[in-house]
Amino acid sequence: MNTVSDDPRIVSVSGRAMTLRGDDIDTDQILPSRYLKAITFRGMEAHVFADNREAARLRQRRHAVDDPRFAGASILLVNRNFGCGSSREHAPQGLRRFGFQAIVGVSFGEIFAGNCVSVGMPCVQASDSVVSIMQRINEAAPSTRFTIDLAMLTVSAGNESFPVTLAEGRRRQFLDGTWDPTSVLLGAGDAIEQTLTTLSLAASAT
Amino acid sequence: MGQTLYEKVFDRHIVREVTAGQYQLAADLHFLNEVSSPQAFEALRERGLRVRHPGRTFGSADHSISTGGDPLDFVDPMAAEQVEAMGRNMAAFGLTYFDPSRGEHGIVHVVAPERGLTQPGMVIVCGDSHTSTHGAFGAIAFGIGTSQVRDVLASQTLLMEKLKVRRVEITGRLAPGVYAKDVALHVIHVLGAKGGVGFAYEFGGAVVDGFSMEERMTLCNLAIEGGARCGYVNPDQTTYDYLRGRDHAPQGAAWDEAMTAWEQVRSDRDAAYDDVVVLRGEDIQPMVTWGVSPDQSVPVGGAVPDPTAISGQEQGPTRDVLDFMGLRPAAPIAGTRIDVAFIGSCTNGRVSDFEAVADQLRGRGLRVAPHVRALAVPGSRRVREALIAKGIDKVLIEAGFDFRDTGCSLCCGMNADSLKGQETCASSSNRNFRGRQGSPTGRTMLMSPVMVAAAAIAGEVTDARRFFAQPTEPGAKS
C-alpha cells in the first residue's frame, strides 16, 4: 500500500475508532511470524492479531477487531509501547490494509512507529489519562467520530478535544506529503555518490 | 569536547538534512534476507527503479531455510516461494547472493562478519532487527523495515534521526561460567526492554575490552532487545586481528590506510555521552528468562516473581505471564522442566558458542535427557564446517544433540524446526515473545548456550556451573 495518491499530504484523519487495550502489544502479536513468509503484502489484513483473536475465541470472548461495534474503524486507540519487538513491516502493512489510517497511543515501539510513517499512517501520542478518556468515549459510543488534526496536534471526539504529540520531523512529512521517502531520497541525486566516495574503504569490499 | 563513535560515523554519512532533525544517511552496506526483501523488490519493479549500488548489496536466505539436510527441502510452500523469489531477485538485479544451492548460506549476521564485510566506521542496514550485531566492529548497524529496504535498494540512503548515546560500561571481570549472553540479559534486566529506546548503546569497560569479537557480537546482537536501535563497541586490536585476512577485508597498503581510518572513528577520550551506566562484572550471574519479554529474567539461583508481592498495575500482567509460561509464582527458576533445547541463532550460533558447550560435554558420557529434543544449529555453513573440522559435531551428536544444517531455525520457528503446543524451550536465541518459536502457546526461556546444554541433559533448568562440576560416571573426572 505504498501507492502515492495525487495529493500525498496528510493533514487530518477522521472516522470511527477502535479501542484495543493492553500494554506492550508487540509486532509478533500484531502479525504472527508464520504470516511473514508471504512474498507480497497483499492480503496481510486478514492476519492481524491472528493468535490473540484465536485465544479470545477459545475463551468465548471477542477480540476488538472481531467486535462488530468497531467495524469500519479507521483510528486505533492503544495504550503503552504498542508495536514493540521485531521490525517486521508486515505489522503496519496489515493494520493499514485492515483499514486503519492512524493510531493514537501512550507510546509506540521505535521501529514500528517509523514503519508506520512510510505507509502513511501517523502514530500520535497522548498522555495516559487522555488515552483512557478517549477509550472510554469510544467504548461507550462506538459511532463517535474521531478526528486527528496533525496541523493543530489535537484529537477531537464528539464535542471534546485533546492535545496529542508527534515528532516534528514526522509531522512535517505528513503535512508536506513527503512521507513517501523513496522520491524524497532520490531527489538528492549525485550528492549520494559524493558522500559514498568520501567514505572509508567500504568500496574495497566489492 | 570530543565526539562519540556514533556521532562521528553518523556525521560522515550524512548526505543532507531533509527536514529539521531528519537526515538522509548513506549506507556502506545493505544486507538482504528472504523475509523482508521480496516486497521491496516488488515495489522497485512497480516504479521501474534499479538497485543503485549492487556492489554494496549482499543477501542470504536464513529465516525459513531448511536445516534438515537439503537447505531447499521446504515443508512449507510459502517458504519455498520466498527463497525462490530471493534467488530470482538477487540474479535479476545483479547482487551478491550467498546461495544455499551452492552451500554459501547462513544467518546474514553471522555470514557478513565472518567474510570480513562488516568493518569499523561503516553504516550497515538490513531488514532485520538484529542487524545491531554488526556494531561489535564499531559500525553503526541497525534494522530497517521493508519500505526502507526499498529505499536503500533504490538510493543507497535512508532517512534517519540522530539517536542519543548511552555508554554502558561493564567493569571488573566475569566469574567463570558467566558469558556475554548473561552480560546482555543482565543489562536488559537492569535497564529494561524499553530502557534503550531513542539511544545507541556504546558498550565498554574492562569486561567488554576483554571480549572476543564473537562475544561482542552476542552483546551487540541483544542491544535491540534492550530497546536500543543499535549497539557498538569501539574498534581495537581484537577487531583488527579478527578482520585481517578475511575475504572482504582490505589488503596490503589498503589495510594500513584502513587501520588509520578505523582508529579515528573510536570515541574520543573526552566524548560527551547523553547517559552513562556502570555495571560491575562481578555482579553478573548466569541469567534465565522466566517471561515473555527479554527483561523478565533472573539469575539461575533466583525465583520467578510472586504476583501477590507486586502491587499495582504490574500484578495482573505478571500473573498472566506466569500462567502462559506454566510457572508457579515464587518458584525457583532452577528445576523448571524443559522439552526442547536449542543452541544456535545470530546471538549464539558461532564457533566459540558450540566450543564452550563441547568443552563441558567432551569425554563425560553425558546424554540429553530422554524427554528432551535438543537441536544444535550452526549460524552459517562456514561455522558448521569449522565445527566438523574441530570434531565438535561428534561431541554434540554423542551427547544426543541433533546437529543440523545452518539457518535461523528454532529462533523464529519459520521452518520445520518449531515448538509444538505448550512445549518449553531452553534457548540460546534472543526473543522470548509469545509465539516466537513457531507455536502460539510455546514457551521460551533464554539463556547462554552452556546453560542450554546443562538444561538439555538435566531435563530442567539448572546451574551449569554446578551441574558440569559434578562427576557423572563412575570413575569419570571432571
Ligand code: SF4
Ligand atoms: S537467528 Fe533469529 S534473530 Fe537472528 S536473524 Fe534469524 S530469526 Fe532473526
